[in-house]
Amino acid sequence: MRAIARRAARVQSFSLTTGALNAYVERVNIGKEATDLILNDIADRILRGVETVQGGVHEALFEPVIRLGVTGLSRSGKTVFITSLVANLLDRGRMPQFGPATAITAAYLQPQPDDTVPRFDYEAHLSALTSPEPHWPESTRAVSELRLSFKVRPAGLLGGLTGQKTVHLDIVDYPGEWLLDLGLMEKSFAEWSAEALQAARDRAEGEAFLAVLDAADPSAKQDEPTAKSLAQSFTAYLQSARAAGYSDCTPGRFLLPGELDGSPVLTFAPLPAGEAPRGSLHREFERRFDAYKREVVKPFFRDHFSRIDRQVVLVDALGAIHSGPKAVEDLRRTMADILLAFRPGRVGRIMSLLGQHKVEKILFAATKADHIHHNQHPRLTAIMEALVRDARDRADFAGASTQAMSLAALRATVEETMEHQGQSLDVVRGMTEGGKQAAFYPGELPEDPAHILSPARKGAERWLDAQYEIMKFRPARLTLRPGEGPPHIRLDRAAEFLIGDKL
Incomplete structure (x- = not known):
């Protein structure tokens, strides 16, 4: 029970810190909107921590x-x-x-x-x-x-x-x-692309996607029709690979998109290493890959898998x-x-x-x-x-x-x-x-x-x-x-x- 008391004390200390943080952000002239975002995030974490402690105590002592x-x-x-x-x-x-x-x-x-x-x-x-x-x-x-x-x-x-x-x-x-997407959290877009492209080259199911990729210029200015074409071809390859018995078909939401079907966060594909100037297809795909990890994979781990x-x-x-x-x-x-x-x-x-x-x-x-x-x-x-x-x-x-x-x-x-x-x-x-x-x-x-x-x-x-x-x-x-x-x-x-x- 001492550990619980210490955890509660840390929560109380955390809440007192918000006043000091508010004064600080005013001194450094951070805008009100940014200040509210920071304070809301801290408050959300405190509330989540308190609820976790309360739930854990109730489950362990009363109804497991x-x-x-x-x-x-x-x-x-x-x-x-x-x-x-x-x-x-x-x-x-x-x-x-x-x-x-x-x-x-x-x-x-x-x-x-x-x-x-x-x-x-x-x-x-x-x-x-x-x-x-x-x-x-x-x-x-x-x-x-x-x-x-x-x-x-x-x-x-x-x-x-x-x-x-x-x-x-x-x-x-x-x-x-x-x-399987949880493994993407520790990979960069370049690392994932290299692995995904090597797998596609080793499988007959990847030929059509590789042909579409060869016709594209990743360093050219990004345009949505090209992005959709690559993403759709890559998704078709993943579906064929899964049907052929292969297991490592990531990102998983490409196969089971749910409510994200057609969204930009599912509109990217692996690209070979090369130049990635600002505004290019390569730079945009890298941004969307990071958004996929942040907005799709991380919430799944936090809300479901980690419990x-x-x-x-x-x-x-x-x-x-x-x-x-x-x-x-x-x-x-x-x-x-x-x-x-x-x-x-x-x-x-x-x-x-x-x-x-x-x-x-x-x-x-x-x-x-x-x-x-x-x-x-x-x-x-x-x-x-x-x-x-x-x-x-x-x-x-x-x-x-x-x-x-x-x-x-x-x-x-x-x-x-x-x-x-x-x-x-x-x-x-x-x-x-x-x-x-x-x-x-x-x-x-x-x-x-x-x-x-x-x-x-x-x-x-x-x-x-x-x-x-x-x-x-x-x-x-x-x-x-x-x-x-x-x-x-x-x-x-x-x-x-x-x-x-x-x-």
Whole structure:
């Protein structure tokens, strides 16, 4: 509590300083408008600090809040993961590996605490998955939030004396593409341009954009038609690269612009090094790049990402393997870059009282495990562990707890064994996008992850000894008994790792 008193004293001292600052700015003849801006900024920071302390004290002492961030790159299954997780935490009949399941006496959805963030549309997404003609819900396109509250019966001898406690789970859903943008904060326009242009040259998808860039003169006077042409061509390249399985497609808002679509802050592109006279296209693109970091990336980190203390990163590892060695190596580097955006480690009780947050636990999960037979799940998990080895080592060193696993938030297939050319094949069967039942054999994943990662690190164009196929399945029709959530694979183990200790 002494730390809280010291923090309050600093806040009071800070407020007294505003009078001295006001006298100073009058002496140096700063205009009234500038003075008001400075004082308003200081007042805003003081208020934010006081609210943070108050919120931290209330949460730590009365109703603890777990802030769980859910992210992943496009098509990794974030929306389905959150929907199935919430449904299975409300009805825990399929959660045998979730330790606190028997201690939870009630679970219910509440209004989210932040009125300025869209609510995760859980009911609509669950309806899409459980309707008579089930279909996949709309994917994540912006930040959203959902609060799930638990009444928990404490364990141990004192459980009967203390009574039930309330614990809130705030789930924050945000696009992984936006998370990658945090890495731009420490890069200059020249550094980012060099990396982005090199990536475009190494990929067939970048040819059209490079042709448009070659026809432009970055040192010429800036004009908006040229700027739009370059930005649109660069965006088309990023979309094609993402569709081809590449992960490092930044800036992320070019792919998911939201309300910023068409704005100047999204109208720039990487340019080769060269002269940048005042008023030139190069100088304007550099200014817009800095504005993107300041007006888009920094507020996202401040308002959403910096408050998260548990994190799950969903990865479509099977999709990357299907796309080839280059996509796998790109995914490995992206996973390492994603961890740099986190602040892994543990926060002491006093720091948590003051509203300080670090990501204490990170789960790296390979999704769509139902697309392969269960006897290959250990191999997929081993590949996932190898893919994120660099990222996990850094997090473990910083004091965070990490885990890698393979899972399916919603099981869309069943398993069978078929005879094919005198051999027994372990297959999965499900409803294809075309509406037909089909059995599918994706190929054997290697027992040694090095057989995947070594060709990827060496820049191989394709797999030498095998091809790994994928198939898109529709969600299966569900018949849920009372008390059961949707069928899944290891979602209970994921929940146990992420929030079990807090309940």
